[in-house]
Amino acid sequence: MTDPMPPAAPSALAAEPVGPAASPPDRPSLPPGRWIRENLFPNARNSILTVFAILVALFTYRGLLNFMFSEERSWIAVRTNLRLMFTQAYPEHQYVRVWVTVGIVMVLAGLSAGIWARWGGVTLKRLMGWLMSGGGLIAVGVLIREPSVLTDAAGETVRDDAGELVRESFAAAMADRWVWWAVALVLFALGLALWLRFDDLARRTSEIPVAWLVFGLPGLLVASTWVIRYGHYAFADGEFIAEPGQLVAMSTRVPWTVMWLLLIGCYGLGRVARERAIASAQAAADASDDVEVAEEGAGGEGAPELPRGALAKTRAVVNLAWVLSPFFLYWVVMRDPEIDYAHVFSTMLPMGLAFGVAGSAVLWWLTRSDAGEVGRLAAIGLLLLAAFHWVAAFFGWYSMLQVARIAFLLLAVAGLLAPNFAGVAAQRRRLVGAWLFVVLLVFYGATVINAPSTIETPTDMFIGGFSVTLLVSVLTIMLSFPIGVLLALARTSRQPIFRVLSTVYIEVIRGVPLITLLLFFSGVLPLFLPDGMEIAELAAAILGYTLFSAAYLAENVRGGLQSIRRGQYEAADAVGLTTTQRTGFIVLPQSLRVSIPPLVGQVIATFKETSLLAIIGLFDFLRMANSVVPNQSQFLGVRREGLLFISVVYWVVAFAMSKYSQRLEQRVGLGQR
Amino acid sequence: MSTQPAHGDATIAVSDELAARDDMIVCRDVDKWFGDFQALSGITATIKEQEIVVVLGPSGSGKSTWIRCINRLEAHQSGQIIVDGIELTNDLRNIEKIRSEVGMVFQQFNLFPHLTVMDNITLAPIWVRRKSRPEAEELAESLLERVGIPEQAQKFPGQLSGGQQQRVAIARALAMEPRVMLFDEPTSALDPEMIKEVLDVMEELARSGMTMMVVTHEMGFAREVADRIIFMEEGEIVEVGTPHHFFTEPAEERTKLFLSQVL
Numbered sequence A: 001m002t003d004p005m006p007p008a009a010p011s012a013l014a015a016e017p018v019g020p021a022a023s024p025p026d027r028p029s030l031p032p033g034r035w036i037r038e039n040l041f042p043n044a045r046n047s048i049l050t051v052f053a054i055l056v057a058l059f060t061y062r063g064l065l066n067f068m069f070s071e072e073r074s075w076i077a078v079r080t081n082l083r084l085m086f087t088q089a090y091p092e093h094q095y096v097r098v099w100v101t102v103g104i105v106m107v108l109a110g111l112s113a114g115i116w117a118r119w120g121g122v123t124l125k126r127l128m129g130w131l132m133s134g135g136g137l138i139a140v141g142v143l144i145r146e147p148s149v150l151t152d153a154a155g156e157t158v159r160d161d162a163g164e165l166v167r168e169s170f171a172a173a174m175a176d177r178w179v180w181w182a183v184a185l186v187l188f189a190l191g192l193a194l195w196l197r198f199d200d201l202a203r204r205t206s207e208i209p210v211a212w213l214v215f216g217l218p219g220l221l222v223a224s225t226w227v228i229r230y231g232h233y234a235f236a237d238g239e240f241i242a243e244p245g246q247l248v249a250m251s252t253r254v255p256w257t258v259m260w261l262l263l264i265g266c267y268g269l270g271r272v273a274r275e276r277a278i279a280s281a282q283a284a285a286d287a288s289d290d291v292e293v294a295e296e297g298a299g300g301e302g303a304p305e306l307p308r309g310a311l312a313k314t315r316a317v318v319n320l321a322w323v324l325s326p327f328f329l330y331w332v333v334m335r336d337p338e339i340d341y342a343h344v345f346s347t348m349l350p351m352g353l354a355f356g357v358a359g360s361a362v363l364w365w366l367t368r369s370d371a372g373e374v375g376r377l378a379a380i381g382l383l384l385l386a387a388f389h390w391v392a393a394f395f396g397w398y399s400m401l402q403v404a405r406i407a408f409l410l411l412a413v414a415g416l417l418a419p420n421f422a423g424v425a426a427q428r429r430r431l432v433g434a435w436l437f438v439v440l441l442v443f444y445g446a447t448v449i450n451a452p453s454t455i456e457t458p459t460d461m462f463i464g465g466f467s468v469t470l471l472v473s474v475l476t477i478m479l480s481f482p483i484g485v486l487l488a489l490a491r492t493s494r495q496p497i498f499r500v501l502s503t504v505y506i507e508v509i510r511g512v513p514l515i516t517l518l519l520f521f522s523g524v525l526p527l528f529l530p531d532g533m534e535i536a537e538l539a540a541a542i543l544g545y546t547l548f549s550a551a552y553l554a555e556n557v558r559g560g561l562q563s564i565r566r567g568q569y570e571a572a573d574a575v576g577l578t579t580t581q582r583t584g585f586i587v588l589p590q591s592l593r594v595s596i597p598p599l600v601g602q603v604i605a606t607f608k609e610t611s612l613l614a615i616i617g618l619f620d621f622l623r624m625a626n627s628v629v630p631n632q633s634q635f636l637g638v639r640r641e642g643l644l645f646i647s648v649v650y651w652v653v654a655f656a657m658s659k660y661s662q663r664l665e666q667r668v669g670l671g672q673r
Numbered sequence B: 001m002s003t004q005p006a007h008g009d010a011t012i013a014v015s016d017e018l019a020a021r022d023d024m025i026v027c028r029d030v031d032k033w034f035g036d037f038q039a040l041s042g043i044t045a046t047i048k049e050q051e052i053v054v055v056l057g058p059s060g061s062g063k064s065t066w067i068r069c070i071n072r073l074e075a076h077q078s079g080q081i082i083v084d085g086i087e088l089t090n091d092l093r094n095i096e097k098i099r100s101e102v103g104m105v106f107q108q109f110n111l112f113p114h115l116t117v118m119d120n121i122t123l124a125p126i127w128v129r130r131k132s133r134p135e136a137e138e139l140a141e142s143l144l145e146r147v148g149i150p151e152q153a154q155k156f157p158g159q160l161s162g163g164q165q166q167r168v169a170i171a172r173a174l175a176m177e178p179r180v181m182l183f184d185e186p187t188s189a190l191d192p193e194m195i196k197e198v199l200d201v202m203e204e205l206a207r208s209g210m211t212m213m214v215v216t217h218e219m220g221f222a223r224e225v226a227d228r229i230i231f232m233e234e235g236e237i238v239e240v241g242t243p244h245h246f247f248t249e250p251a252e253e254r255t256k257l258f259l260s261q262v263l
């Protein structure tokens, strides 16, 4: 990439395409004047359209700026309520939990970014473009925004005799905005400096890792809070604090600095691990076969790829941590269980042990190679027994802890799976191990869920705002994905009963408005639950969203399933794969990658649809901006600022997801051709 | 338990064995319908261990249908198909057993496009034969060597030529260490210059003692490599014989007509 190229004279460079071999074929770039003439004003009609479009854009831009900078705006409402909007009334002395959560996400994000390092780069040329057009845009904004309203010594707006607001003169306005001029100039100058400094095409098309930008800009922002006096606005102990000209509060500055350091540190760790893996794979390849490596080296250009299979364990652990973290963090944020140890030692522990030991014995017996039909019958017997407990619970024949019913059911499922693990000792041990793990998980979960939380808060729902939006969307997406895939498989299965059930489910759900489902799950569902079982409002909402989203995901996956040619099924059958293996290794991977765009679309839709949570009484991000902040005595009726702010946050997240999906598509498309 | 007709006619049932010991594939009166249309009628044939049988016949004569019945990609409705002593019934265990004994190569290759060549080959040995990954990879490397493309292991199928893809498909089938290989027109989707590389691999395979059943339009291959040729038309076996007999003195009118068209 950085090969020295004969430096071409800047003037010649624009018109002349570069030599074929030296650098990647670049679209021959036209000088700006000609580009504008050819693309924007090629003929009368297009010129009119261009002028019209520019005018529309300018007016929109001006309107937005006037809105944002109007003296009526009270952005202080947003600044003061930032915490409230993100985590609602989360108790101050427990706030460290929130930071732990953010910290874990940062660690994982840093590690993943470092290990996979798939972010690609931004060419210098584009960076220069961004800088210069950013500067230009700000300059234009400064010019077109209307002059500010004059205020008198007391801070009141000045009105003329007719009652109209008096605005400062244009010249005064321009002078007043010197900070913005400076920002615009700096950006533009930076771009220009880069442009002049890197004056040959090869260097202009060289890339800066996106990671630098993604980590660097927040880093700059975090660092600046230590220097620049952004002002301190907050609610603390029910008091409204407004201290312009102060540094941002320590309780914000310090954690964010730590977060950024965690992110960057873990990124570094990941990078180091990656470089090592590449180096050792290279060394191994060098040692084994020189010729082959030379050939591959010539083929693969650019950044060295992580060799296949390298770091497999680390990658698996990081991936698993990503999958499990939402469920774990849910507990970190939501609960501080007050565990009743007497109950644990008298009931939960012995019961868990009993299920662990007895269940292992049963499974060990069921996986004997000669268990045969007797084994199958025994497993079915277990299933009937488990089902009976649930029926009994429904009619209230006898009481039994819910966790025991669940454990019986899980044991029955394991029993039905047992023939797949029969015979080989290693396989049998694996099944028993899995069973013990499940027992541990279930009994631990039951203990923690049933324990009351010690987090005390002024309101019943102490978590709200963006954190609820995020929590519900992440859990919904993670839970609905497997369900959606199963539904899609069922709908395309050869078993008519599966097909009918799945079709009915999907069509019913798709025919019902989401809001109805949510109301049903938050209001009606609790009435259907057996005695002694409660479900948190938030969990009910997540359930509703999950069932809804699963139906749509299923349809997207089904589209992918239908694109798999029959030959793929036949080839998988012909090499002797079982139906499950065929589905898991051949059919699903191919159909999921076909359905990435609609799947991501559905994920983004789910994220935005969490704003309906407000209707069932939860305090989500939208509700914070729309009703909580405007009802505060200091900020009565201040609504539009908050709405604009949350729109930007929603947009940033959705845009990031859609960008990520584009990258994902490109990557999995690799080698497909 | 009697074993007297060791090389006898397989249509005569051997008292309590399903087939003679060295009969690899035995078909008895196999019928197959697609709805009302009878695609196979009364197919009776035996393929012995290490035998190379080429199946010829005009388009639509049921060659693919027959070969696909042998590893249960299609189910036959009546008659018996016995592979390596195991009868094909609706019993899933028998089907799985037979599929892991029988390798199949398709006209359209049917490689798994999302897996590398290496993964295409090792998938089944690892998950069906329960081999360890290093063991499976070693096997895959030796097979790629055998089919002449050891350097392509890390590529994806889409990056290979047709001939290379078909050779990978052969390696994939061989990786299961099958007792029989079925080929359904393995060279029909290939450009002429790639046909030879695939036929060479098949010839080498034949010389190594593999039992093979090959549907093909390559008369040269049939003449040189086949031990026996089976000629089919309209779902029936019309004539069976050695290549010499078949190409020089065919008995049936229909065979003569077919030969006059293709030669």
Ligand SMILES: Nc1ncnc2c1ncn2[C@@H]1O[C@H](COP(=O)(O)OP(=O)(O)OP(=O)(O)O)[C@@H](O)[C@H]1O
Binding pocket: B034, B037, B039, B057, B058, B059, B060, B061, B062, B063, B064, B065, B066
């Ligand atoms: N799935 C199916 N449903 C209905 N009819 C089928 C099906 N598959 C094959 N047939 C019919 O069965 C007959 C035999 O088909 P088969 O594919 O076995 O022929 P073939 O000898 O392999 O021909 P070719 O040389 O063209 O491949 C044909 O008439 C075909 O139309």
Ligand SMILES: [Mg+2]
Binding pocket: B063, B064, B065, B184, B185
């Ligand atoms: Mg055919």
